[in-house]
Amino acid sequence: MEKYAPPIDRTGNQAGGRPPLHQLFDDAPPPDRHAPSLDPVYGEDLAPEDFPQETVPRAPVAFLWMLVRRHFAGRALAMMGVAALSIGVMGCEPPVLRRLVETLGQGGHSVDAQQAWFWFAMVAGIWLLSSLCNRAFQILDLYTAPRLRFAVQSYLYAYLQGHSPRYFQENFAGKLGQKIKQAGQSALPLLNILLHDGVRIITILAMGTVMLWEMWPAMSLTLLGWSVGFLGVALFYARRCQALSYAFSDEVSTSAGRLIDTITNIELVRAFSRQLFERRQLAGFLAREQQASERVRWFLIIMNSVLYTITLFFQVLLLAMVVHRVVKGELGVGDFVLVFSLITIVVNNVWNLSQRMLEFYEQLGILAEALAMVGQPHEIQDAPQAQPLQVTQGEVVFERLHFNHGDGHGVFHGLDLTIKAGEKVGLVGPSGAGKSTLVKLLRRQYDPQQGRICIDGQDIAQVTLCSLNDAIAEVPQLPGMLHRSIGDNLLYARLDAQPQELVDAAAQAHCMAFIGRRAGGMATLVGELGVQLSGGEKQRIAIARAFLKNAPILILDEATSSLDSQTEHLIQTSLWQLMEGRTVIAIAHRLSTLTALDRIIYLEQGEIVEMGTHRELLAKQGAYWRLWERQSGGFLPE
Ligand SMILES: Nc1ncnc2c1ncn2[C@@H]1O[C@H](COP(=O)(O)OP(=O)(O)OP(=O)(O)O)[C@@H](O)[C@H]1O
Numbered sequence: 001m002e003k004y005a006p007p008i009d010r011t012g013n014q015a016g017g018r019p020p021l022h023q024l025f026d027d028a029p030p031p032d033r034h035a036p037s038l039d040p041v042y043g044e045d046l047a048p049e050d051f052p053q054e055t056v057p058r059a060p061v062a063f064l065w066m067l068v069r070r071h072f073a074g075r076a077l078a079m080m081g082v083a084a085l086s087i088g089v090m091g092c093e094p095p096v097l098r099r100l101v102e103t104l105g106q107g108g109h110s111v112d113a114q115q116a117w118f119w120f121a122m123v124a125g126i127w128l129l130s131s132l133c134n135r136a137f138q139i140l141d142l143y144t145a146p147r148l149r150f151a152v153q154s155y156l157y158a159y160l161q162g163h164s165p166r167y168f169q170e171n172f173a174g175k176l177g178q179k180i181k182q183a184g185q186s187a188l189p190l191l192n193i194l195l196h197d198g199v200r201i202i203t204i205l206a207m208g209t210v211m212l213w214e215m216w217p218a219m220s221l222t223l224l225g226w227s228v229g230f231l232g233v234a235l236f237y238a239r240r241c242q243a244l245s246y247a248f249s250d251e252v253s254t255s256a257g258r259l260i261d262t263i264t265n266i267e268l269v270r271a272f273s274r275q276l277f278e279r280r281q282l283a284g285f286l287a288r289e290q291q292a293s294e295r296v297r298w299f300l301i302i303m304n305s306v307l308y309t310i311t312l313f314f315q316v317l318l319l320a321m322v323v324h325r326v327v328k329g330e331l332g333v334g335d336f337v338l339v340f341s342l343i344t345i346v347v348n349n350v351w352n353l354s355q356r357m358l359e360f361y362e363q364l365g366i367l368a369e370a371l372a373m374v375g376q377p378h379e380i381q382d383a384p385q386a387q388p389l390q391v392t393q394g395e396v397v398f399e400r401l402h403f404n405h406g407d408g409h410g411v412f413h414g415l416d417l418t419i420k421a422g423e424k425v426g427l428v429g430p431s432g433a434g435k436s437t438l439v440k441l442l443r444r445q446y447d448p449q450q451g452r453i454c455i456d457g458q459d460i461a462q463v464t465l466c467s468l469n470d471a472i473a474e475v476p477q478l479p480g481m482l483h484r485s486i487g488d489n490l491l492y493a494r495l496d497a498q499p500q501e502l503v504d505a506a507a508q509a510h511c512m513a514f515i516g517r518r519a520g521g522m523a524t525l526v527g528e529l530g531v532q533l534s535g536g537e538k539q540r541i542a543i544a545r546a547f548l549k550n551a552p553i554l555i556l557d558e559a560t561s562s563l564d565s566q567t568e569h570l571i572q573t574s575l576w577q578l579m580e581g582r583t584v585i586a587i588a589h590r591l592s593t594l595t596a597l598d599r600i601i602y603l604e605q606g607e608i609v610e611m612g613t614h615r616e617l618l619a620k621q622g623a624y625w626r627l628w629e630r631q632s633g634g635f636l637p638e
Pocket residue numbers: 169405407409411429430431432433434435436437438
């Protein structure tokens with residue numbers, strides 16, 4: 001596979017090309033040390049492009065198998081080989097010990113010293129070799145397990161990005177993040193158990209059965225039968241424990257989501273003095289987590305007691321059988337040593353596997369839950385033969401649009417609306433009329449139940465989502481801000497923008513004044529969700545992003561609602577520049593910002609009630625006129 005060469009990283013830096021953002025602006029100090037280093041560090045086999053967003057196996061073993069097969073097949077085989085060699089070497093210890101004991105057992109001067117030292121050296125060599133194999137396994141594991149964690153998280157994150165807004169509304173962001181982290185973590189023990197403990201048990205059982213068969217077939221079959229039976233019992237318990245650990249993991253992520261939600265809204269908590277209320281609420285979730293944990297632990301204690309008792313009885317029984325035959329003179333002391341040490345090795349390995357089986361199912365439960373949550377089918381995805389959208393003019397047509405939000409509450413009931421290429425349309429109407437929903441439908445954040453939306457004659461359901469989003473720039477009421485620098489937040493709109501373009505866009509959106517006031521300039525961190533910026537500053541950054549994105553269709557959803565009148569007045573000229581040559585849909589409650597638009601559409605309960613220019617609508621003296629009069633302080637007739 002070709003080495004991944006990221007064209008541009010998220011700061012807009014070309015690998016080995018452009019310097020980091022803070023070096024582009026003289027006044028900017030180096031970025032905060034908490035800001036992540038964005039230099040790509042992944043290896044040849046783990047480029048983000050290798051993690052497709054379209055599918056994810058929902059079964060955990062199938063998911064792991066897919067990743068191992070694609071990215072670590074060679075290493076996995078090597079790990080299995082080394083694990084088999086390590087236990088295989090240890091399996092040679094009983095016959096060698098037997099020879100050593102038989103040689104020493106000759107007693108006194110008849111002991112062949114050379115022979116004795118030879119067998120002694122063999123025992124020491126076996127221990128050394130086995131230990132070397134274990135180290136080799138650890139080194140292979142070192143270069144596999146962390147990468148597998150990387151792959152699991154990258155894969156799930158890539159898939160998660162494809163979910164619809166509804167999915168993110170219904171799931172806690174904190175819980176989703178935690179599920180992905182837990183899934184990555186769970187992959188490590190799973191890999192280790194499958195490639196190490198699983199391989200070891202198969203190897204030692206095969207060796208033990210063959211070695212004992214010649215000398216004592218009944219013992220050979222008993223040991224094999226017990227091992228298989230014991231592992232069956234352990235499997236049964238482990239599977240039952242899986243359900244409990246599944247429930248525990250769910251409680252952990254629910255309480256984590258809740259915790260993060262209240263931390264994110266800490267100002268709200270303070271404003272209403274709800275600290276104690278929130279602590280009580282959280283305590284309820286933590287108590288459920290604690291109870292779920294206790295249930296798992298109780299189960300483990302009971303299960304281990306049962307399994308340990310079975311093992312103990314069996315070992316004692318086998319030992320008694322061996323002693324019995326030695327006493328009867330059917331076996332020598334050397335035979336005793338061989339059988340005894342072989343039994344010990346097999347039983348120890350079976351016991352270890354039974355313990356890890358539990359961990360296996362526990363981790364499998366965690367991974368299964370993450371896959372069940374993250375791996376849900378995408379609600380909105382590219383049609384099978386989706387083509388990139390080609391915007392030539394920018395005409396937008398809503399045809400017989402029916403839409404409800406899924407809770408049965410209808411928003412549009414057969415809406416027809418054509419927005420001509422380059423036309424600037426204002427959407428007004430009472431709260432809940434469906435203005436924001438209409439632009440969300442245009443961006444395919446939701447799919448209509450009936451009807452279609454076309455851009456330049458192309459049904460948006462049949463074009464790729466990426467190309468659709470590329471064609472539309474939106475300045476939302478509450479612009480999203482990443483906890484990165486102002487510059488990085490601006491560059492998000494166009495990663496390859498040149499410094500001058502960045503400054504020009506920021507200047508056009510009147511951002512430079514407030515950026516200049518910050519000691520860090522462009523490199524100032526904006527805080528989580530942009531808390532260190534005012535609402536108006538965030539809106540100006542969003543406007544600058546729209547300049548940078550330079551898309552043919554522009555959506556302004558209350559784009560200037562957080563600006564004071566003076567700044568809004570300043571920005572109007574820039575907004576006109578931004579609108580120039582584009583199809584525009586502007587939503588605003590403050591009607592004065594829309595008066596110069598080509599057409600104003602008054603929506604009420606998803607229906608177009610009035611439509612026309614500002615003057616035409618005023619002349620009608622209808623719903624729009626009433627709204628205008630109210631806002632402009634005029635008198636309404638009784
Ligand atoms: N995610 C959602 N799930 C269910 N109903 C929703 C959802 N989002 C919006 N709605 C409902 O859909 C209707 C239209 O909402 P929308 O946000 O489009 O109105 P709007 O005209 O933009 O209102 P505003 O001017 O207050 O922003 C409202 O009744 C609203 O309660």
